[in-house]
Amino acid sequence: MSFLMFLNTDLLVATVRLSTPITLAALGATVCERAGVVNIAMEGIMIIGAFFAAVTAFYTGNPWLGLASGVLAGGIYSLIHAAAAISLHLDHVVSGAVLNILAFGITRYLMVLFFGHPGTSDAIPSFLGDYQFAVPLLSKIPVLGPVFFNQTPIIYISFILVIFLAWFLKHTRTGLHIRAAGEHPLALETIGVSVYKIKYLAVFISGLASGLAGAYLSIENNVSFTEGMTNGKGFIALAAMISGGWSAAGSFLSALFFGFADALQIRFQVFRIFHVPEELFIIFPYAATIIAVAGFVRRSRPPKADGVDFIIEKENE
């Protein structure tokens, strides 16, 4: 038995599983902030997405409908943030904080409404974890094959989203508009593009992504919704986005790093490698978060107009 026997493929597979919700939420946040809207509400949007995914999957028996409903619920819920931050010019951080708190209240209330009790929902009849599939050939690659090509649906979606959004932000007209809205909204408005519309779109996309992250937790990784099941993952996603330099690929790599830290600490405990209080293991991913943000953030730059209120004054109206 070697000291480093926990460094195996299983560790990397666990890393991907643990990082997926963080990746998805961080991707959404990246789009949102590139459009100049600060978003700290991923935690709340995730919990909404997780809840509606579970409810729909429970009542229809179809996890794919659950997936769609979780994503959509996240998108719709995020529009509250859009309305508050863009149209009503509320401070973005305040609006995000409100959304986080509100989500816990709403889901608690709806739990009683739909399931007759708070806490945890009844188990859904069938879940997306059943749809794990190996990509032919690619999954045979040593080490990386099982890690990236023998996974469950939402994990595949997250990989595709990373590539798509990286391309989308750089090479499409809408992507460029989104970035312009975050860097120099006035210039964008001057060429005749509605900054408000672009910002709304970006917030909505971020809501869809966070909703998907929530659905992953309740109907793919597990089979029920539990109040508070996000357990801070939305905030880690925020850190992943920042240390990933407000880019899709960077967010993905940071999220993988946090997932890795968590998978590693679990194995430290299983193998009893260090005889220290477990609190030290538990804080390990969070400490890694702080170090990563403190270490990398100097080199990453937020969009210039991130969080800056944009008001168009129209005369003669």
Added chain:
Amino acid sequence: MKKGIRLAVLIIAAAMMLSVASCKKEEKKAEEKKLLASMATDVGGLGDKSFNDGANQGLELVKEKLGADVKVVESKQQTDYVPNLIGLAEDGSDIVFAVGFLMEQAVKEAAKNNPDTKFAGIDIWAGDGDPSNFMGILYKEHESGYLAGVVAGMMTKEYASASPKFNDKNVVGVVLGMFIPPVEKFEVGFIQGVKSVNPDCKVLSVTTGSFVDQAKGKEAALAMIEQGADIVFQVAGLTGLGVIQACKEKGVAAIGVDVDQSAVAPDTVLTSAVKQIPRTVYLAVEAVKNNTFTGGTKVYGIEDDATGISPFHEFESVVPQAVKDKVAQVTADMKAGKIKIETTRAALGM
């Protein structure tokens, strides 16, 4: 938006009126002055399928058998504890239950400030300096853990051939929520139980630090299963649902906690290490009714039928008679005080 809020307020108001109305009806039936027993949950709240629900079931029992009125308030955050407890006392409760180790400071403060009301704390210790109107209710979780450990220790090695769920690696695991005394007692009891019948067995242990994070519970269990664990004991509240899910997916067995969790996954949950919170809540209220309530700590264990393991349900035919006999014998020995079980990791040298 405003309309929605108004509607919600109306619905809530209507619901409250209905509940008040139903209380009134019952009151008319009873002639003597009714006892009021109430409880404040900890942040886990109702629906935790664990101690908050257990205490609530106790109050249901009280309502049914003693004809008392009951009242439950839920705490959303730790700062709610003191106002909730004092509020219940001021509402005229004869006894107020605080549920969970995390409410210790709050309930003792409330008891001090409301000397005319009785208070009781589930999983809370009452020391010398504590007010006489406060009763701490503790359980010998290590006894339940020990019995679960005996079952796990025998099934993972000696009787591993009884079901394809078990392997020949001789490894079992425990997943913990937060590392607090009741959780620790379950764990160290389990370890001793396993070792008592299977000294070579390797017991893995992971603390997740949360009672609500299913994803983390699942990963912890998966990491153990990768290392050959074929029975995983969860002492992690709702985090434990992820543990049971992992065991189900990987085709190994799980052991539930606090209440009989067989219903979560009947083909996976071998048994559960239970504590009978409802019964002890009932006993405390009964003591108030009979004017026999005293302060101090009451520790419930196997001699009160407050600890133990649940039936095997679907595993009834899998678990051999020899294991059932051993469980019965260990239970009898425990009741006779023949088995000494440590309650802390430190005592085990961990």
